[in-house]
Amino acid sequence: MKSIKKLTLIPALAMVFATAFTGCIKDEPMVTPPQTVYFNATAGSYVVAPDVVYKIPVYLTVPSSDAKPISVTVNSTSATGAVVGTHYTFNNTLTFSANKVIDTITVVGNLPQYDPSGRVDVVTFSFSDPSVVSANLNPTFALTINACKESDLIPTSLNGDYTNTYEDLGGSGFGPYTTKATLTSTGPKTARAVISGIWAPSWAGITFNLDWTDAENRIVTIVPQASGIADATTINPAYAGREVQVRAYAGETSTFSGCDNTFTLRFQIGVVGLGWFTDLYQVDMAR
Incomplete structure (x- = not known):
């Protein structure tokens, strides 16, 4: 009789646990990961030359599942004094359409500003909306811009x-x-x-x-x-x-x-x- 009680008790407990566990899953709300944009790297170097541009990939963690595109505005600052429109230009709006998880910032340097003066600038790109960035992912990208120097040939x-x-x-x-x-x-x-x-x-x-x-x-x-x-x-x-x-x-x-x-x-x-x-x-x- 002792063995029989054990056999009948174990399935009963299993049913209780299964019901409780199933109930927890059923009642738990589904969490959707936030849509975050980020740079794959933190820095790069751009040697300005005729017909040469620099492309910075930007990634989206979660693609849009509907037809409404996600628009992201990109800002740039320069501690060295580079001025957008004078020393460089770039596309400051990225658009992630449905199921798209990558877009590109294209930077174009103004060669006469760097050659033959030897000017060197650092431009930092970031995203204007703080709600779409995360400190755990790369939220900024620092780009060094200068002209090629024949004396520095490798x-x-x-x-x-x-x-x-x-x-x-x-x-x-x-x-x-x-x-x-x-x-x-x-x-x-x-x-x-x-x-x-x-x-x-x-x-x-x-x-x-x-x-x-x-x-x-x-x-x-x-x-x-x-x-x-x-x-x-x-x-x-x-x-x-x-x-x-x-x-x-x-x-x-x-x-x-x-x-x-x-x-x-x-x-x-x-x-x-x-x-x-x-x-x-x-x-x-x-x-």
């Missing part, structure tokens, strides 16, 4: 493909096609660049030395090469079996820009054992 920033490459040999032009630059630092203001894909785009790497000791007079010097570039049949089938050779062209200079990501290379090409072409060979590379 050589590896010029690495990669240059899809707008044009060449000219004695007035015979060709392009665009893709070349590739690989740079390694050789000193505080010098680097070595290996440019591959020249001659549309069959040649192997040609080596150049870069010097920006004088940032306003940046120099590119070709390293003479007589092997390892390509078979001269790439120039003319009559030269098959011979090597392409390259060297500086007397009286011509080459240059580059770290800010614009461009190279202008002027040099002389030839065929080993036969001589040099008299025409200047120029290669203009841009991203």
Whole structure:
């Protein structure tokens, strides 16, 4: 009888607990998370250049479930004195339509305000309505704005493909096609660049030395090469079996820009054992 009482008691208690627990769930009001806007990061850096803008993503925690869009006003302040409309512009209204959880602030710097003066500003973006922000999420974004300085070049920033490459040999032009630059630092203001894909785009790497000791007079010097570039049949089938050779062209200079990501290379090409072409060979590379 003792065991039977236990067996009948346990289901009874289980029913009581289940009823009580179910009742708690039924009576508990549903909590809707607040709609909060926030920045995914707290700071960024914008180097002003022609046709370059800076985009700041803004996120919404809970999307609108109806057709009514959510509008958010963005403010900006600057402790360094940057004035909106003078030093920079941006879209100060974001609109989150139904099911949309991301929008973008697009900042456009006014280049003449930063170059060549070297001006540096910090602009802080925030949201005007305190009810849509949370201190636990990033409510502000500090953007440093300045112009690119050729003197501050990081050589590896010029690495990669240059899809707008044009060449000219004695007035015979060709392009665009893709070349590739690989740079390694050789000193505080010098680097070595290996440019591959020249001659549309069959040649192997040609080596150049870069010097920006004088940032306003940046120099590119070709390293003479007589092997390892390509078979001269790439120039003319009559030269098959011979090597392409390259060297500086007397009286011509080459240059580059770290800010614009461009190279202008002027040099002389030839065929080993036969001589040099008299025409200047120029290669203009841009991203």
